[in-house]
Amino acid sequence: MNKPDQLAKPTGKLGVLMPGMGAVATTFIAGVEAVKAGLGQPIGSITQMGTIRLGKRTENRTPMIKDFVPLAGLDDLVFGGWDVFPDNVYEAATHAGVLQKDTLTALKDQLSPIKPWKAAFDRNYVRRLEGSHIKTGKTKWDLAQQVREDIHRFKADNKVERLVMIWCGSTEIFLEPQAVHQTIESFEQGLKDNHEGIAPSMIYAYVALTEGIPFINGAPNLTVDFPAMQELAKLHNAPICGKDFKTGQTLMKTVLAPAFKARMLGLRGWYSTNILGNRDGEILDDPDSFKTKEESKLGVLEQILQPHLYPALYGDVYHKVRINYYPPRGDEKEGWDNIDIFGWLGYPMQIKVDFLCRDSILAAPLVLDLVLFSDLAQRAGWKGIQEWLSFFFKSPMTAPGLYPEHDLFIQSMKLKNTLRFLMGEDLITHLGQEYYD
Ligand SMILES: NC(=O)c1ccc[n+]([C@@H]2O[C@H](COP(=O)([O-])OP(=O)(O)OC[C@H]3O[C@@H](n4cnc5c(N)ncnc54)[C@H](O)[C@@H]3O)[C@@H](O)[C@H]2O)c1
16 A cells, blocks of 8 residues: 555446345445534544544644545435335335434435335345345346446436445355355356355445446445455555444444453353344344454454464354344344453453444445445556555454454554555654653
8 A cells, every 4th residue: 555646536427236225335425414504413423523633742633534534425415225125215214114214204306216226135045035126147247237238327317527436235154265256267157157155245246346436345245355356456546444334232242342452351261142133134134244254243343352472362262153043123223242251360251242222324324424435536547456445344354374363452543554655744653752852
């Protein structure tokens, strides 16, 4: 990642392409429209609410991030996407039941015209989902061409200058990288041969990358996490990042676990369970989709706690994650954590976290920030994996062989230092000796 000689300005419209227009996508779109209409504030969004300290603490320079780096404005965003249901965004948001009816009614004129295009979908990859708004084609290659046509049409109709694609679709079944994922040639052949290792999310991502469009993976799906996609991203100058928005329970986990480690407090066990009743919860009720999510949720503790360095503290941790589909709760998820820690001389203690959160309310600002930062990255000439966006993900992508940083505060520092680097400001190390010389 080099500092760009020139950072292109965000002129014109930015098209936001969303495969999957369910709870998260519609809460994001409706939220942007609500902010534009003065009906609410973009709470939770780093790009809209965040500041960044520059220079020494004595300089008092703390601009808003959106004034410091050249980001697309909310008025520049145009939304498009695909879904297996034909409902427009107003109808889908109403069905999702996240935002209040009167808010959606006030935004009906903005939301109703946004209608999803037919999805590239295969039920073998999301078993608990059945929809009728689906493309037909002999091969996955044919479906990719249809997705490409949708994008070209959207671009021309809306006169958008740049595009970003963000997967807000369902969690697919667990897949591991295989030979078909290794090279661009094998992947393209796999599309033509209907290879079963190629999930629908990969079809969208393939098209995005070959069109030079940044791709963000909001689900734990394999999608762009293999060599063929990473090669494509570099070849076509497209940034990629993922996986799986870090919103509720894992957000808390990546705050608490670093605190235990910083204080050298031991951990015996961490039991995490969730009840949720939205469509995502229904889909995660399928064991193969849950496995994809479970892998993504389980990885964080091991990396943060580094048991190989601290065997006495973290050598024997029992970590369990459960997701229970419970319809009465809708999108208003409850995440419980029971944490068994130990202190001085091994004396045990417990911490209980009960997070009564709202899944899509937490995810929507992440979608906005990721869209704006990925567009920024592309204008900076950065391509391939964007590790500085780890902050937003449960299972951040990194260069092969490199372990990801999960600690939220390391991730936050990495993000802000990347912005400082981009704009030619000094990086902040928090050393602080200079104030005492
Ligand atoms: N809300 C959160 O806090 C959160 C956090 C992390 C990850 N996620 C992930 O984000 C994704 C979206 O979550 P959600 O709550 O909006 O779920 P949702 O079920 O409300 O929406 C997903 C939409 O994707 C559509 N879809 C599935 N496969 C598709 C395909 N191949 N093409 C086009 N559309 C397709 C579905 O029909 C559905 O409308 C899920 O994978 C979820 O696991 C959500």
